[in-house]
Amino acid sequence: xxxxxxxxxxxxxxxxxxxxxxxxxxxxxxxxxxxxxxxxxxxxxxxxxxxxxxxxxxxxxxxxxxxxxxxxxxxxxxxxxxxxxxxxxxxxxxxxxxxxxxxxxxxxxxxxxxxxxxxxxxxxxxxxxxxxxxxxxxxxxxxxxxxxxxxxxxxxxxxxxxxxxxxxxxxxxxxxxxxxxxxxxxxxxxxxxxxxxxxxxxxxxxxxxxxxxxxxxxxxxxxxxxxxxxxxxxxxxxxxxxxxxxxxxxxxxxxxxxxxxxxxxxxxxxxxxxxxxxxxxxxxxxxxxxxxxxxxxxxxxxxxxxxxxxxxxxxxxxxxxxxxxxxxxxxxxxxxxx
Amino acid sequence: xxxxxxxxxxxxxxxxxxxxxxxxxxxxxxxxxxxxxxxxxxxxxxxxxxxxxxxxxxxxxxxxxxxxxxxxxxxxxxxxxxxxxxxxxxxxxxxxxxxxxxxxxxxxxxxxxxxxxxxxxxxxxxxxxxxxxxxxxxxxxxxxxxxxxxxxxxxxxxxxxxxxxxxxxxxxxxxxxxxxxxxxxxxxxxxxxxxxxxxxxxxxxxxxxxxxxxxxxxxxxxxxxxxxxxxxxxxxxxxxxxxxxxxxxxxxxxxxxxxxxxxxxxxxxxxxxxxxxxxxxxxxxxxxxxxxxxxxxxxxxxxxxxxxxxxxxxxxxxxxxxxxxxxxxxxxxxxxxx
Numbered sequence: 001x002x003x004x005x006x007x008x009x010x011x012x013x014x015x016x017x018x019x020x021x022x023x024x025x026x027x028x029x030x031x032x033x034x035x036x037x038x039x040x041x042x043x044x045x046x047x048x049x050x051x052x053x054x055x056x057x058x059x060x061x062x063x064x065x066x067x068x069x070x071x072x073x074x075x076x077x078x079x080x081x082x083x084x085x086x087x088x089x090x091x092x093x094x095x096x097x098x099x100x101x102x103x104x105x106x107x108x109x110x111x112x113x114x115x116x117x118x119x120x121x122x123x124x125x126x127x128x129x130x131x132x133x134x135x136x137x138x139x140x141x142x143x144x145x146x147x148x149x150x151x152x153x154x155x156x157x158x159x160x161x162x163x164x165x166x167x168x169x170x171x172x173x174x175x176x177x178x179x180x181x182x183x184x185x186x187x188x189x190x191x192x193x194x195x196x197x198x199x200x201x202x203x204x205x206x207x208x209x210x211x212x213x214x215x216x217x218x219x220x221x222x223x224x225x226x227x228x229x230x231x232x233x234x235x236x237x238x239x240x241x242x243x244x245x246x247x248x249x250x251x252x253x254x255x256x257x258x259x260x261x262x263x264x265x266x267x268x269x270x271x272x273x274x275x276x277x278x279x280x281x282x283x284x285x286x287x288x289x290x291x292x293x294x295x296x297x298x299x300x301x302x303x304x305x306x307x308x309x310x311x312x313x314x315x316x317x318x319x320x321x322x323x324x325x326x327x328x329x330x331x332x333x334x335x336x337x338x
Numbered sequence: 339x340x341x342x343x344x345x346x347x348x349x350x351x352x353x354x355x356x357x358x359x360x361x362x363x364x365x366x367x368x369x370x371x372x373x374x375x376x377x378x379x380x381x382x383x384x385x386x387x388x389x390x391x392x393x394x395x396x397x398x399x400x401x402x403x404x405x406x407x408x409x410x411x412x413x414x415x416x417x418x419x420x421x422x423x424x425x426x427x428x429x430x431x432x433x434x435x436x437x438x439x440x441x442x443x444x445x446x447x448x449x450x451x452x453x454x455x456x457x458x459x460x461x462x463x464x465x466x467x468x469x470x471x472x473x474x475x476x477x478x479x480x481x482x483x484x485x486x487x488x489x490x491x492x493x494x495x496x497x498x499x500x501x502x503x504x505x506x507x508x509x510x511x512x513x514x515x516x517x518x519x520x521x522x523x524x525x526x527x528x529x530x531x532x533x534x535x536x537x538x539x540x541x542x543x544x545x546x547x548x549x550x551x552x553x554x555x556x557x558x559x560x561x562x563x564x565x566x567x568x569x570x571x572x573x574x575x576x577x578x579x580x581x582x583x584x585x586x587x588x589x590x591x592x593x594x595x596x597x598x599x600x601x602x603x604x605x606x607x608x609x610x611x612x613x614x615x616x617x618x619x620x621x622x623x624x625x626x627x628x629x630x631x632x633x634x635x636x637x638x639x640x641x642x643x644x645x646x647x648x649x650x651x652x653x654x655x656x657x658x659x660x661x662x663x664x665x666x667x668x669x670x671x672x673x674x675x676x
């Protein structure tokens with residue numbers, strides 16, 4: 001079985017984008033129904049995500065709202081709450097319509113405009129996502145200010161109420177920025193990878209966080225940003241700062257997905273990072289949509305790179321494709337056929 | 339011959355740091371002499387950088403002021419000018435004392451507090467560095483705001499006067515952030531690599547820049563940040579956006595150094611990026627100072643990784659160690675014995 005831990009509903013009907021635009025124009029809680037029918041949902045999923053799952057032999061995708069549209073730097077805190085609910089409810093409908101294909105992962109109502117950055121509201125939405133909607137994880141934005149990094153690091157105690165709830169519910173968070181409103185940072189070409197790199201270093205610097213929450217788990221997407229490529233730098237920095245070895249402690253809590261869109265990158269990732277810390281992910285129909293002329297296959301068809309990593313045994317591949325995901329997302333088990 | 343394109347005077351006598359602290363306390367141009375003798379300079383270089391050069395078999399280092407101390411987010415624009423002059427004059431003395439070991443690379447008086455971000459002053463200091471001090475390049479900070487990214491991208495026309503002067507003098511710039519005053523971003527563990535990744539993407543997005551300046555050249559340090567690890571992502575993004583192939587156009591202008599502190603990282607860099615775009619660099623006695631227990635050698639002894647990259651021929655190694663550096667930094671030739 002192959003479980004893709006990193007999918008967004010990027011092919012959502014335009015109606016959702018129009019709803020959001022009108023909500024932001026309203027300068028308050030919008031209150032209107034979304035108005036997307038089950039037929040519309042089925043159509044747009046069957047001709048895109050499900051078709052691609054089938055073509056690539058993927059069984060299931062952990063599916064969340066579009067990361068780039070979370071927009072925690074836009075609107076009021078109340079609008080962020082409403083927008084998260086609308087997006088998460090839509091994901092819930094998708095997961096009910098196609099329970100074998102999709103399992104929900106939630107968007108949090110973080111907000112650069114809220115005095116607590118939306119953490120209290122995020123705790124409530126996390127609880128709703130898991131206990132009412134059956135989601136197995138959430139996405140956590142390390143920069144709700146959209147590329148200006150005006151909010152404290154993820155290791156700040158301001159985030160502790162959220163981490164308490166994550167631990168209580170036994171769900172991980174994928175660290176994932178949203179779009180960039182900073183002209184310096186292209187969203188998927190810079191801001192995404194920078195968010196991953198920055199978050200990893202925040203966690204490395206603050207071992208107290210994982211003493212306070214011994215079961216807290218984060219997935220760092222896009223292959224960990226710059227981190228595995230610079231694994232020697234991070235091993236050396238940890239050593240210089242007296243923080244011990246990366247694989248003794250920190251890696252009980254930090255996992256990387258495989259959203260790296262060429263064979264040499266996946267080869268490096270899987271050689272450098274312990275296999276138990278690597279989770280299959282593709283973020284398909286996402287940042288990079290084309291076909292690689294060097295291979296004749298889609299850049300984001302990351303299953304091919306795992307299959308093509310000659311040094312991986314069948315057992316290690318199975319760990320990446322399935323076992324590690326099930327271990328990091330324990331609530332996923334309820335959706336797997338025995 | 340082995341030329342290290344990326345060295346900073348990290349072992350500078352404490353007097354320099356004290357001078358800077360007093361300058362910033364003075365809230366204006368400080369005006370005092372630095373007071374470091376030639377003997378002091380010789381001592382601190384001979385027992386550190388030169389000793390390490392000898393141990394590692396490196397012949398020459400392109401040597402610039404400490405990147406982390408450029409501090410373009412600190413003080414007034416006038417203080418930034420004075421601080422750059424003091425630092426560059428010190429590098430000039432080093433290069434005169436040890437002309438076989440060190441060639442100067444300048445710090446620019448960029449300033450987050452200046453209405454033009456210090457570009458006019460940087461043009462003047464660039465000219466002084468090259469025509470009076472004999473420097474062969476400068477460091478250009480893509481984020482003078484120190485981790486908040488409040489200044490326009492490097493492709494903005496605000497930078498054009500600097501690029502005109504770089505082209506006129508035929509010198510490249512190494513893109514290099516300074517320290518981070520943003521608690522989100524650890525300096526060498528996040529901000530440095532993010533700066534590299536962000537700058538690359540800025541250049542990728544703005545092909546007009548290199549149409550306007552067909553001979554403009556930038557070196558992106560730290561192995562290009564996250565870029566080579568995500569080379570497939572960048573090839574795919576360029577393709578999706580109709581920007582052509584990375585190695586047709588962009589790579590006439592962008593070069594990566596080898597400051598990647600483990601063998602798998604260097605293996606990936608040298609397999610993925612065309613060899614003519616890779617320049618030997620170590621940033622020795624810099625971000626990572628320890629010895630890697632996995633190899634028994636210093637993490638930043640990057641010569642070993644180039645020597646250890648089994649797929650590189652002697653010819654390709656020579657290109658990385660010497661030829662490419664001489665091509666990208668043409669003014670360096672005057673310092674090389676024939």
